Amino acid sequence: MNSKELNTLLLERIPEVKDAFEKETSWQEGINTGSIVVFEDVFMPYIIYCVENDLKEETNICFNFVEECVCSDDYYQKEVVEVAIIENIKSYDIEKKLVSHLRKESLESYKKIF
Secondary structure, three states: OOHHHHHHHHHHHOHHHHHHHHHHHOOOOHHHOOHHHHHHHHHHHHHHHHHHOOOHHHHHHHHHHHHHHHOOOOHHHHHHHHHHHHHHHHHOOOHHHHHHHOOHHHHHHHHHHO
8 A cells, every 4th residue: 555545545434634634735745645644644633633522433433444554464554553643642632532542453552652
């Protein structure tokens, strides 16, 4: 998988980030913008928004997608999510709340990192 494919997958699975994605990538490489940048600057803020606003369904969708990526056989997909999402959890004031939403494999990944 490459950036374009992973960014496309994100937009398919989490269409609510489309406007933020377009704003963030319009001055970069569009759909080909590196996925670590996209996941850190577009997807992670959306996750934070969902958790802080107690949007249960949206939060579940986000963390199910994170888990799917971590469980992927695709190295790039897994690495992007571990670097851009899981490693970033530690930098937020709501770290414990975010960790509580991690699924089995993504929680294991978090524990290995920290």
